[in-house]
Amino acid sequence: MKRREFLKNSILASGSILVPAFLKPFEAYSEEQSQGLKNLVVIQLSGGNDGLNTVVPYGLDGYYQMRKSIALAPRDVIRLDDLQGLNPNMEALREIYDQGWMTILNSVGYPNPDRSHFRSMDIWQTASKADEYLTSGWLGRYLDSNCQVCREPWSAIEVDDSLSLALKGKSKKGIAVREPAKLLNNTREPFFSEVTRAHDEHLNEDNLGYLYKTMIETSSSAAYIQQTSRTYQNKVSYPQTAFANQLKLVSRFINSGLNTRVYYVSLSGFDTHTGQVEQQGRLLRQYSEGLSTFLKELKLTGKLDDTLVLTFSEFGRRVEQNGSNGTDHGTANNLFVFGGSLKKQGIFNDVPDLTDLDNGDLKYKIDFRSVYATVLDKWLGVSNRVVLNRNFSNLDFL
Numbered sequence: 001m002k003r004r005e006f007l008k009n010s011i012l013a014s015g016s017i018l019v020p021a022f023l024k025p026f027e028a029y030s031e032e033q034s035q036g037l038k039n040l041v042v043i044q045l046s047g048g049n050d051g052l053n054t055v056v057p058y059g060l061d062g063y064y065q066m067r068k069s070i071a072l073a074p075r076d077v078i079r080l081d082d083l084q085g086l087n088p089n090m091e092a093l094r095e096i097y098d099q100g101w102m103t104i105l106n107s108v109g110y111p112n113p114d115r116s117h118f119r120s121m122d123i124w125q126t127a128s129k130a131d132e133y134l135t136s137g138w139l140g141r142y143l144d145s146n147c148q149v150c151r152e153p154w155s156a157i158e159v160d161d162s163l164s165l166a167l168k169g170k171s172k173k174g175i176a177v178r179e180p181a182k183l184l185n186n187t188r189e190p191f192f193s194e195v196t197r198a199h200d201e202h203l204n205e206d207n208l209g210y211l212y213k214t215m216i217e218t219s220s221s222a223a224y225i226q227q228t229s230r231t232y233q234n235k236v237s238y239p240q241t242a243f244a245n246q247l248k249l250v251s252r253f254i255n256s257g258l259n260t261r262v263y264y265v266s267l268s269g270f271d272t273h274t275g276q277v278e279q280q281g282r283l284l285r286q287y288s289e290g291l292s293t294f295l296k297e298l299k300l301t302g303k304l305d306d307t308l309v310l311t312f313s314e315f316g317r318r319v320e321q322n323g324s325n326g327t328d329h330g331t332a333n334n335l336f337v338f339g340g341s342l343k344k345q346g347i348f349n350d351v352p353d354l355t356d357l358d359n360g361d362l363k364y365k366i367d368f369r370s371v372y373a374t375v376l377d378k379w380l381g382v383s384n385r386v387v388l389n390r391n392f393s394n395l396d397f398l
Contacts, residue, residue, distance in 0.1 A: 037149070038379055039254055039307040041247075041263045042139070042166070045287070047270030048117065049313035050280060051333040052352070054090075055104055059083035062354035066320040070277050070327070080104075083351045089285040092292035100345040101295055101304070102338050103397045107352050108371065109332035109364030113315065117271070117329075120314040125166035127369050127388050138372055139262050140169030141387045142380060149261060153221045156262035157253065159246040167264055174262065175218070180226040180249075183218075225258065232256035236297045243267045244290030251294055255301050261380065270313060274324040287311075295338060304340035308379050308398075311336040312368070318360055332364040335371060337397055344397045367392065374398055 057063045058074045059082055077085035078094055084104075086093060096102050112130040114120045123130060127138035136144070143150045150156075156167045156174030167174035177183050232255045238244040246265040253260060267287055272280050291309070298304040316333030332352070352362050373384035373392035385391040 046268035107365035115329040137166035247294040309338035
């Protein structure tokens with residue numbers, strides 16, 4: 001039988017896929033592989049969150065001098081020390097901070113920063129230099145590495161309808177899942193098999209083989225994710241927001257024993273050029289309440305010590321407010337790490353220096369790739385040089 005005919009005959013009439021035994025390694029996965037699995041949850045705050053109104057330097061006069069109408073009053077700030085405190089809308093994280101489950105890294109960025117949303121997000125997602133353009137993400141290259149439990153698409157899951165560049169490697173990639181049951185049903189639709197027939201004349205054998213392989217992986221992954229995740233029902237009540245629902249699903253995945261190392265979720269809307277105080281406040285409340293509930297559930301189920309949560313945004317905002325009660329695109333920003341196994345809790349480094357600016361922007365003190373390097377080396381167990389294409393020093397928050 002010709003290869004093309006064989007591939008075509010791998011599609012069956014019922015609308016699902018017949019996977020030949022040698023193309024079907026998924027069922028051989030043992031439950032033991034999930035034991036002691038360390039989970040990484042990455043939260044992307046899209047739009048460029050204003051770090052200075054998130055972790056507020058209320059003890060610095062310069063903050064109030066440069067933000068006449070949008071600075072948060074000292075009486076409203078959730079004080080963490082004599083200089084810094086959290087935005088009042090982040091009350092839900094006060095207990096998380098007090099429990100030692102949170103580390104704040106100030107002034108995180110990279111050399112020659114880019115103020116474009118798209119370009120800066122690409123830099124953060126690929127871990128590239130400012131003048132370097134990569135087509136694979138840092139988590140995708142982690143999947144490409146010698147990670148022994150990263151063989152399948154569900155090794156990295158993004159709770160969305162499409163996959164971010166961060167999770168796309170050169171030879172492997174994660175899978176996007178917003179609703180496990182819906183994804184599984186989609187793979188059972190007749191249309192799923194008809195797609196390749198409709199374009200058959202335009203595909204050479206290599207492309208046809210790749211398409212079938214992708215469909216096979218998607219079908220088998222959807223079945224595995226749905227069947228496994230349905231074994232756990234959330235034990236706490238989550239806020240009724242889209243962001244909280246993403247974390248609720250991630251909790252189901254983790255607590256059901258899904259063989260996944262990396263999860264990726266996002267919250268958008270942080271491009272606050274106008275009316276920042278109200279808009280950012282609403283988003284930070286959603287973020288804090290959803291994340292606090294998620295972390296408390298993991299503590300309840302004994303999974304917090306094996307879970308690390310990393311929150312970033314593509315850039316911070318300029319120190320001085322603009323004329324529309326907002327802030328414009330800036331550079332360095334704060335970055336949050338959460339988990340039950342943090343080595344250094346609380347505030348990791350000094351408050352941002354508002355007296356030594358770079359053309360009105362904060363100067364970065366920590367290269368974000370050192371954060372990634374620490375996670376790769378100390379949490380995921382893969383040499384950061386292999387993933388980041390050069391060796392970055394580790395930080396001692398883990």
